[in-house]
Amino acid sequence: MTAGALASGCTPDLPPLQGGWVGTHPERGHRLREPLPSASTATPRQAHVLIVGAGIAGLACARELQRRGVDDVAILDLEPTAGGNSRGHQLAGARCPIGAHYLPLPGPEAREVYQLLEELGLVRQQLGRAMWDERHLCHSPQERLFIDGAWQDGLLPAADSPDTLAQYRRFSNLVAEAQRQLGFAMPTRRARWTPGHAALDAQTFAAWLDQHGLTAPRLRWYLDYCCRDDFGAPADTVSAWAGLHYFASRHGFHAPGDETAEREPVLTWPEGNAWLAERLSQPLHPHLHLDRVALQVSEEREGVEVLAWQVPEQRLERWRARHVVLATPLFVARRLLRTPPAALQSLRQQHAPWLTANLLLREPLIDHPGAPPSWDNVSHGSTRLLGYVNARHQALDPTPQPPLLTAYLALPDSQRGALLQAPWQQWADAVLADLAPTHPDLREQLARIDLCRFGHAMSIPTPGTRSAAALQALTQPQGRIAFAHSDLAGYSVFEEAYTAGVSAARVVTS
Structure with a gap:
């Protein structure tokens, strides 16, 4: 899609849209495409273990390293906030997600995730059973589907x-x-x-x-x-x-x-999985070095050198570490490494672009008949819009407030360029057009819309991806460099990212 192909313009008699882009800075990641700046005056820094990427995998890795007695850890990230795809946003003082917004209750194989949730006080064992804190489980009604002109309970369409x-x-x-x-x-x-x-x-x-x-x-x-x-x-x-x-x-x-x-119970919060990311990052604040764009990683005889661009002060840093963990998407790791291993060079993964939009409303929306407004609301037949969640659904404050909606759009690869280049107003119009069949009064009730774009939001498990021998090879030590990202599983969910981070910490300390 080109910028001109997106819906355009204003609705008559309505004020211009208020909003903008939030959450990500694509131009920072694109610095990897540019020539390296001169390193002759780079500021020297050092750490025993340097982690590149402060998403869930990077935070999990740092947390596990500290549990294993390694405190000389530094974490770099190109954004001003840790959490990666699990970061949150505030709109008119209210918390809302810009990425991942829930976590299914972990199964028996997700031992590290269960231990984390236990330590955060979300679950406890009683007589051999897991007892979950219901304040953090999705409140009812959980989900509904708009189909045949009405809302039905649940997302599986009623059999016709x-x-x-x-x-x-x-x-x-x-x-x-x-x-x-x-x-x-x-x-x-x-x-x-x-x-x-x-x-x-x-x-x-x-x-x-x-x-x-x-x-x-x-x-x-x-x-x-x-x-x-x-x-x-x-x-x-x-x-x-x-x-x-x-x-x-x-x-x-x-x-x-x-x-x-x-119905599968899930954990969720007004800010989505940012609730988890913030509790992972808070104890690590002394070790977080944000607004740093890693540019090159070079393994040397006695350690690893990492060149990083410090965004606010516009200067280069030269980090030296005994070990480096690349908690980045694998295609980014391939660009960063001066000499990438053969497994990384051979690997090719597709990544899906995503758009999320937080919509602050003035009043509740007129609703169609059927199931009542729920946490997750999906429209049957949509091929781009995944639906929206109400960020206020989990709020314990009984004071009536208008909904704060977070809409999710999964886009084809062909729209990545338009996602980067088209003005936010055109994408806002596209979101409103996708939501119009279920809420025709949305535009007149909209006070503000903030959008977040993820050009490479998640790895797509295309045929052959999970079978690739390279994925298994990259979970093993690569000299002084280890990899930690959900890309190692071929798809992107919290459980994979967190486990990959813990596993990388074990590799580094083994």
Whole structure:
């Protein structure tokens, strides 16, 4: 899409939009494309372990290093706030997310994540059972879907025919069969990898669904939505392994009428996963060096040298460390390393661009009939808009306030250029156009809209990505350099990032 192809202009009799870009600084990351500045006058800095990237993986790595007695740690990040894709925002004094906004309750394989949540006071063990603090679980009503002119409870579309219902049940059985016969886990490194997994990873999810006669439009839309929500791309782009992993590594897929079905509980906060990121980063403040753009990483005989650009003072720093952990997307790590390892050079991953928009309203919106306003609100048939969450849904303050909506758009790779170049007003109009079918009075009730763009938000698990031997190789020590990022799993979720960070700390201290 070009800037001119986006919706344009104003609505008659309404004031101009108030808002702008927030949250990310694409021009900083793009400095990697430019020639290196002269290092002759670079300010010398040093640390025993230097972590590049203060997202969830980098913060988890630093936290684990401290737990292991390594306190001489420095963390660099190009943004002014730690947290990566889990950072938050404030709009008119209210907290809201600009990226990840929830965390499913971790399964038994996500031991490190469970330990973190336990230490943060979100869960405790009682008589051998996990007891969750309900203040942090998503309040009811949790989710709804706009379909056939009304809102329905839940996101799986109601079956419109006996054949659709039969296909729901058949897919549910296939997921359960994959769980039993192959095994899936989150983080995925805790599951064995078999020829059966590799066969799934060799084809698209859409092709696999076709092979099994799963063609009902409502089922296909829902599975497409799930893939775009977790992987940033539709079912004809992600692998069949990824499509099944979405369900089989969690709580399966439950067809309508399944008496064992329970809505998957999730942890969420007004600011989304920034609640977690801020509690990870707060004890690390003395070690955080923000507004630093890493430019080059060079392994030497006695350590590693990192050149970084200090943005506020516009000067170069030369860091020396005994070990370096690259907690960046792997394509960024490849650009940073003066001599990247063969595994990194051979790896090619696609990354999905995302747009999030926080919309501050003056009054509650006129609603369609059906299920009441929920935390997560999705429109059936949308191919770009993933829906919106109400950042005020978790608020414990009983004072009535207008909703603060956070909308999510998963964009095709072809729109990355427009996301960077088009004015924020044009993208704001595009968001409002996508939301108009469910809320025609949105524009007149809108007080402000702040948008955040992620040019490379998440790794897309295309066919062959998870099977790549390079991913496994990069989890092993590479001299004095270790890698820590959810890219190592081939897709992007909190559990993968956090576990990758803890694992890298273990590699560095082993």
